[in-house]
Amino acid sequence: DQQVKQNSPSLSVQEGRISILNCDYTNSMFDYFLWYKKYPAEGPTFLISISSIKDKNEDGRFTVFLNKSAKHLSLHIVPSQPGDSAVYFCAASALNRDDKIIFGKGTRLHILP
Amino acid sequence: EAGVAQSPRYKIIEKRQSVAFWCNPISGHATLYWYQQILGQGPKLLIQFQNNGVVDDSQLPKDRFSAERLKGVDSTLKIQPAKLEDSAVYLCASSLGLGPGELFFGEGSRLTVL
Secondary structure, eight states: OOSEEOOOSEEEEETTSOEEEEEEEOOTTOOEEEEEEEOTTSOOEEEEEEETTOSEEEETTEEEEEETTTTEEEEEESSOOGGGOEEEEEEEEOTTTOOOEEEOOOEEEEEEO | OOOOEEEOSEEEEOTTOOEEEEEEOOTTOOEEEEEEEOTTSOOEEEEEEETTEEEEOTTSOTTTEEEEOGGGSOEEEEESSOOGGGOEEEEEEEEOOSSSOOOEEOOOEEEEEO
């Protein structure tokens, strides 16, 4: 039973345009969400997070939007740069129960020149 | 600040053999995690330690996998005997464990079981 779903295995975006990566979750107990970025042969690195008390969090070119009623979050990257080509993992945690972090399968983002 | 260290980076073994992976978390991080990432999948939590105590090992196949974190610092994950489906990258991560926060991952140990 997949609690965190990233339904797009891959996404290609032109350099300079906006990249939008989507994530859905099924567990209504999740109250903290994170995005991780992974380059080949490296471990995932933390990118940005959002608590369920907010609906938007912004950090430079990266913005995460949370829609609790739809159990959906998205990561926006504007403008997209070549170094953004990587696999992006959406993750969620139920902090009011434990801090176990559940990951989605990931979306591979290709930034085209 | 030194990151999470893992070794070995790569290991190839035959099925039914045993293997051990080592992890040294970031200094001061109380919580340590072992994740298994199979090709095309997201990381799956195997075991979570808080200091040297186990917080969650519900997804650890205990008939063949074992893990320990002696003295609340380094950790070792062992697989014995290995199966073909254990081929994966084993990721160690650590965090301060003081509430919501990010995980810091090591580079991973890639296991191939033939």
